[in-house]
Amino acid sequence: MLKYIIKRLINLIPVLIVLTLLVFLLMYLTPGDPALIRLSSQGANVTDELLAATRAEMGLDQSFFTRYFSWVGGILHGDFGMSYIDDMPIFPKLLDALMHTLALASASTVVSVMIAIPIGIFTAVKKDSIPDNIVRIFTFTGNAMPNFLIALLLMYLFCIRVRLFPVIAKGSVQGLMLPALSLSIPMISKFARQTRADVLQQLNEEYVIGMHARGVKERVILYKNVLHNALGSILTIISLQIRVLIGGSVVTEVIFRWPGVGSLIMDSIGGCDYPTVQGAVLILATLQILVNLATDISYCIIDKRIELE
Amino acid sequence: MKKEKVKMNKKQLKKARLKRKTIILGIIVLIVLVLSFFAPYFAPNDPYLTNAIAAKHPPTSEFLFGTDYLGRCVFSRVLVGARTSIFATLMLVIMSFIVGTAIGIICGYYGGAVDNIIMRITDILLSLPQLVLAIAVAGILGGSLVNTLIAIGITSWTSYARLARSHTMRIKNLPYINSCRMTGCSDFHILLTHVLPNLIGPMLVNATLEIGSTMLSIAGLSFLGLGVAPPAAEWGSMVSEGRSFLQIAPWTVFAPALSILFAVMLFNYFGESVCDLANSNEV
Numbered sequence: 001m002l003k004y005i006i007k008r009l010i011n012l013i014p015v016l017i018v019l020t021l022l023v024f025l026l027m028y029l030t031p032g033d034p035a036l037i038r039l040s041s042q043g044a045n046v047t048d049e050l051l052a053a054t055r056a057e058m059g060l061d062q063s064f065f066t067r068y069f070s071w072v073g074g075i076l077h078g079d080f081g082m083s084y085i086d087d088m089p090i091f092p093k094l095l096d097a098l099m100h101t102l103a104l105a106s107a108s109t110v111v112s113v114m115i116a117i118p119i120g121i122f123t124a125v126k127k128d129s130i131p132d133n134i135v136r137i138f139t140f141t142g143n144a145m146p147n148f149l150i151a152l153l154l155m156y157l158f159c160i161r162v163r164l165f166p167v168i169a170k171g172s173v174q175g176l177m178l179p180a181l182s183l184s185i186p187m188i189s190k191f192a193r194q195t196r197a198d199v200l201q202q203l204n205e206e207y208v209i210g211m212h213a214r215g216v217k218e219r220v221i222l223y224k225n226v227l228h229n230a231l232g233s234i235l236t237i238i239s240l241q242i243r244v245l246i247g248g249s250v251v252t253e254v255i256f257r258w259p260g261v262g263s264l265i266m267d268s269i270g271g272c273d274y275p276t277v278q279g280a281v282l283i284l285a286t287l288q289i290l291v292n293l294a295t296d297i298s299y300c301i302i303d304k305r306i307e308l309e
Numbered sequence: 310m311k312k313e314k315v316k317m318n319k320k321q322l323k324k325a326r327l328k329r330k331t332i333i334l335g336i337i338v339l340i341v342l343v344l345s346f347f348a349p350y351f352a353p354n355d356p357y358l359t360n361a362i363a364a365k366h367p368p369t370s371e372f373l374f375g376t377d378y379l380g381r382c383v384f385s386r387v388l389v390g391a392r393t394s395i396f397a398t399l400m401l402v403i404m405s406f407i408v409g410t411a412i413g414i415i416c417g418y419y420g421g422a423v424d425n426i427i428m429r430i431t432d433i434l435l436s437l438p439q440l441v442l443a444i445a446v447a448g449i450l451g452g453s454l455v456n457t458l459i460a461i462g463i464t465s466w467t468s469y470a471r472l473a474r475s476h477t478m479r480i481k482n483l484p485y486i487n488s489c490r491m492t493g494c495s496d497f498h499i500l501l502t503h504v505l506p507n508l509i510g511p512m513l514v515n516a517t518l519e520i521g522s523t524m525l526s527i528a529g530l531s532f533l534g535l536g537v538a539p540p541a542a543e544w545g546s547m548v549s550e551g552r553s554f555l556q557i558a559p560w561t562v563f564a565p566a567l568s569i570l571f572a573v574m575l576f577n578y579f580g581e582s583v584c585d586l587a588n589s590n591e592v
Contacts, residue, residue, distance in 0.1 A: 018433045023445075030449050144573035146525050148532045148548055149566040152555060160556050247440025251529050255552070265441070266533060269448035281445045288438045 004300055008293055015289060020075070023282050024068050027274050035060055037272050038084040080279040085271050090279045093264065098283055101260035104253070105245055107180040112187035113238065119188070120195025125222070127200065135192065142189030147248045151182040151255040179256040183248060187241050194237040198230035205229075231302055239295035246284055324589050331586050334579040341575065342399075345391035354382035356389045356542050367560065374564040377551060383564050390542040390565060393454070395572060397543075398524040401458050401465065406516045408462075409469025414500055414508075416470065417477025428474070431467040439464040440526060447535040454537045457530045465523065472515055476508035514587045517580040521573040528569050544569050 027034075035054040039046050060067075074081060080090040123132040158164045158178060165178050202208065203226060211221050250262030257263065261280050268276035349356075368375040374383035416424040439461070446460035480486065481504065489499050530536050531545030539546060544565040551561030 014429070015433050015436060018430070019437065026445060026449060140577070141570070141574065144521060144525075144570055144577055146528050146532070146545075146548075146566060146569050146573070148529070148545075149563075149570060152548070152552065152562055152566065156555055156559055156562075243438050244440075246438040247444075248529070250441065250444060251532060254533065265444060265448070269444075269535075274449065277445055277448060281441055284441045285437045289436055292436050 001300065005297060008296060012289065012293065016286075019285055019289070020072050020282065021068070023278050023285070024071055026281075027278050028064065028067075030274055033060075034058060034274070037274070075282070080282075081275040083268075083276050084273045090276050093276070094261070094279050094283055097259060097261045097264045097280070098287075100258060101246075101249060101253070101262065101284075102287075104176065104179055104183065104249060104258060104260055105242070107176060108183035108187065108245065109238070109242065111180060112184040112191055112241075115184070116188045116191030117195050117234070119192045121199055121222070121227070123192070124196045124199035124203065139189040139193050142185050143193070145186060147182065147186065147251050148255060150185050151179070151252050154178050154182050155255065175256070175258070179252050179258050182256075183245060183252055186248070187245065190237060190241055191234070195230070195234055198233045199226055202226040202229050228302075232299055235295055235298060235302070239291055242291045243288055246288055324586075327582065327586050327589060331579075331582045334575075334582055338575060338579050341572070342395065345388075345395050348388040348391050352382075352385035352388045354385045356381060356385040357540065367558075375558065375560040377547075377554075377558065377561040383547075383561055386542040386547060387544070387564050387568050390544045390547060391568065391572075393537060393541065393543040394524065394528065394545070394569070397454055397458065398520060398527055401462060401527065402516055402520055402523050404458070405462055405465040406469055406512065409466035410473045410505075410508075410512055412466065413470035413473025414477045414504060417474035418481055418496070418500060418504065420478075424474075427470070431470055434464045434467050437464070440529060443526065443530060444533065444535065447530055452535045452538065454531075454543075457527060457536045460530065460535075461523070461526050465519075468519070469512065469515065473508060473512060476511065477504055480504050480507050510587065514580075514584050517576070517583050520580060521577040524569065524573050524576065 030037075033051075033055075035051055035058055036046065038058070039050065039054055062070075071081070078091050080094060082088065083090050083093070119135060123135050126132055155178065165174060199222075208221055208226065211225070212218075249260060250265060252258070253260045253262035254266050261284055265277055265280045268274070268280065374387060377383055377386070412427060416427050442464060443457075443460040446463060447456050450456040450459065486499060486503060489503055494503075527536065528545035528548075531543055532549045534546070534549060536546055537543040539550065547565040548562050548569075551558065551565070555562055
């Protein structure tokens with residue numbers, strides 16, 4: 001187990017190197033002179049001397065790799081550079097935004113898992129019944145919904161028609177409800193479908209028939225064996241969905257003005273504040289990589305055979 | 310014996326039904342494609358004509374979906390936007406299909422160091438949040454339809470490459486490929502006429518399954534203002550424009566948004582039944 005985790009951690013190193021190179025390259029290839037963008041976004045009166053001084057200060061006269069290594073070195077110490085807009089360090093802003101995004105992501109994941117897995121099991125057991133068909137229509141629609149449609153629909157219903165929630169979330173607990181719900185609906189659709197398919201597949205296995213023949217109770221078969229065996233692929237879909245969630249949260253955060261990393265990215269793109277975009281993308285991608293790692297480790301806990309491969 | 314025959318018939322019946330369903334869906338998809346291509350010719354009003362007096366008008370017989378904040382006919386704009394939204398999606402799917410398949414076949418056939426490096430790259434790209442990467446790329450390149458397609462395309466070829474690679478690795482060890490090689494066929498000839506036709510089926514199934522999610526990604530990016538530039542009609546950017554008027558003119562948001570929903574539902578349904586049909590052929 002420990003060996004497996006260490007192996008996975010070592011595998012992370014090249015991934016992180018390529019990730020940082022990619023993100024840095026993104027910035028390097030930006031059209032325009034960063035020093036000019038920085039000065040003009042601060043509204044300074046740009047002169048040739050000022051421009052040259054800013055270029056030297058930002059290290060733009062150095063080679064690609066020198067700049068890359070000093071950037072990565074800074075990140076390792078928690079220094080993501082300075083924002084172009086207000087010349088403040090990016091890291092505290094990023095950390096605050098990350099906390100908000102994590103709150104939103106975990107709230108919607110918990111809600112969707114709690115709703116979707118019981119629905120999935122229920123519809124698998126009662127296959128082709130009326131409730132199954134109703135749920136199927138809902139999950140099919142939920143899968144095809146663009147996330148801004150869900151968010152705007154919820155906003156229209158609960159903020160404008162029935163004034164239950166504030167339109168602007170502002171990071172409060174009450175404001176968290178609608179964004180979390182709007183992220184949950186597509187996730188519930190995917191989880192419920194996947195859980196149903198997995199449980200159905202397991203129910204058709206021979207061991208289930210065998211247990212039935214031996215007179216084991218339906219409930220015991222379902223919760224003890226079938227669910228345990230289906231858990232692996234349910235976990236896969238959860239980790240895949242978290243990737244969709246991290247991307248989809250940008251749209252939802254922008255609509256509800258939730259002060260997370262997504263809003264930060266969009267605001268920074270609007271203000272040409274590229275170091276902040278860089279930092280935010282790096283943080284979200286690292287989050288995704290950690291989620292992947294956690295999923296792989298939890299497979300290993302569920303199914304010991306994986307470790308041997 | 311008799312029972313087995315009945316069972317066979319049932320299976321065949323199911324397959325026949327599935328085939329009929331897929332064909333009907335395919336015809337509907339085709340009709341939607343043709344309609345959206347010629348949409349600008351039968352739009353009832355000029356989609357770009359602004360009219361301050363008729364702004365934010367609720368749906369009437371003249372303006373089926375009402376008018377937006379500049380008095381433009383939302384129905385006509387939805388029709389015109391269909392072409393941009395649907396054909397941009399198809400173009401992206403086709404491009405990533407071609408690039409991904411080509412890379413996958415070459416990696417699978419030759420193997421070696423290049424294969425190793427490319428597969429590591431796909432591993433890494435698959436482990437990143439694709440939409441975030443696309444947002445950053447499109448944001449830095451600047452908003453335009455081509456940049457959006459590039460931004461999503463950076464990661465979208467990977468799934469095709471992996472699939473094509475695994476199929477090629479299976480096919481290249483089959484006896485008929487060896488005999489081709491013995492008769493002196495060039496690698497290029499083998500890949501094009503013997504490997505490609507044998508993996509194109511599952512690849513196409515995968516591509517039809519991807520249409521829906523690709524359309525959602527493009528819509529998401531253009532909703533964020535990173536897609537087509539505002540005066541042009543495109544579903545995602547129309548939603549984004551109408552968003553500020555959600556309270557007074559909800560139709561400007563929901564008409565294009567529901568169009569996306571129905572288009573994605575249609576493509577998903579079609580993709581799933583193509584996939585089911587392909588699976589039933591295998592068994």
